[in-house]
Ligand SMILES: O=C(O)C[C@@H](Cc1ccccc1)[C@H](O)SCc1ccccc1
């Protein structure tokens with residue numbers, strides 16, 4: 001696996017919708033997942049979306065860990081979510097700090113749904129549904145926005 005270049009905010013790919021993955025089992029997709037993970041780790045991120053590494057595909061990796069702004073964030077093994085679909089979002093929202101690997105040196109408070117239910121394919125092709133809340137739900141919403149060409153500054157009130 002190799003560290004991939006990360007698209008900056010002015011790159012068109014970050015402002016257009018990504019395409020569903022047709023076959024998760026191909027070597028190219030499996031390699032992309034490995035490359036996204038090492039890229040995320042090298043950048044000290046807690047999430048990454050395929051368009052950020054110039055791949056217009058509906059793939060995100062969620063990797064919450066405690067950090068200075070979220071000291072009580074859960075430490076989790078990175079989860080690759082392919083073709084994620086948010087099935088439900090709570091009306092309850094909360095505001096919290098966000099940053100973005102594609103928008104360096106920028107932090108802002110963003111309002112997000114506190115809880116959500118998501119359906120996605122794992123890297124082995126199983127369909128999974130799960131409920132998340134708090135910081136992990138925030139990361140998921142941030143990453144799913146990337147798949148629709150939305151960057152967090154567009155979410156500011
Ligand atoms: O650019 C990205 O998508 C990754 C962001 C994910 C993120 C989502 C929501 C809230 C904060 C970050 C990067 O992880 S930015 C680096 C970072 C890490 C921990 C806390 C804040 C920012």
Ligand SMILES: [Zn+2]
Pocket residue numbers: 099100101102142146
């Ligand atoms: Zn981002």
